Amino acid sequence: MNTDTNALAELKQFCHKIHPLQEDEWTDFSACWQSFSAKRKTILTKQGETERYLYFVTEGVQRAYYTGDDEREATIVFTYPFSFSGVADSFLTQTPSRFFLEALTKSEFIRTTYQQVNELMIRYHNFETLIRKATSFSLAGVLERQIELQCFSAEEKFKVLLKRSPHVLRLIPHKYLASYLGIDATTFSKLLGKVRI
Numbered sequence: 001m002n003t004d005t006n007a008l009a010e011l012k013q014f015c016h017k018i019h020p021l022q023e024d025e026w027t028d029f030s031a032c033w034q035s036f037s038a039k040r041k042t043i044l045t046k047q048g049e050t051e052r053y054l055y056f057v058t059e060g061v062q063r064a065y066y067t068g069d070d071e072r073e074a075t076i077v078f079t080y081p082f083s084f085s086g087v088a089d090s091f092l093t094q095t096p097s098r099f100f101l102e103a104l105t106k107s108e109f110i111r112t113t114y115q116q117v118n119e120l121m122i123r124y125h126n127f128e129t130l131i132r133k134a135t136s137f138s139l140a141g142v143l144e145r146q147i148e149l150q151c152f153s154a155e156e157k158f159k160v161l162l163k164r165s166p167h168v169l170r171l172i173p174h175k176y177l178a179s180y181l182g183i184d185a186t187t188f189s190k191l192l193g194k195v196r197i
Helices: 005-018 023-031 088-093 115-122 125-152 154-164 174-181 183-195
Strands: 034-038 042-047 053-059 062-067 075-078 101-102 105-112
Touching: 005 023, 005 042, 005 053, 005 105, 005 125, 023 062, 023 125, 034 062, 053 115, 075 174, 088 101, 088 125, 115 125, 154 174, 154 183, 174 183
Parallel strands: none
Antiparallel strands: 034 105, 042 101, 053 105, 062 075, 062 101
């Protein structure tokens, strides 16, 4: 399967903002990717499976979510163009995922494997730096979100979401956004009618 050259151009731009690669490093990295499509509601990674792929999203919306013993879902993160996707901790540690990864809409990606990424990290110190910086930015985002979930009111969480990612209201079903914010769907609906940024 051929890899979309536009997708690789977007990937190069995305990576360059995190940490620039040398031309030979980029050549090897860009050769690792394959095009991949998923229909709406496809489960890409199941809870208990080890994440084998790093995805780069070119179309569609995905979510990672946790399901407890009571079958209630908690949405952890959304991904959409142009960003990395996959269950990051499972991918990096090659241990079973605690989460499901689902394509909420028809989705297009390019993807590469853990083995290919790991080989490049061993071969190129600069590539390892790219992965470390990307992981560090993700961790910073997770910690910031932890503060929001534990310390902010429902309205404050809603305002932060609208300020940071206003486009998600059009892209993502509101029940998943409510789950992501840790509030019930009724509260979310009230805030939708009340809050303006």
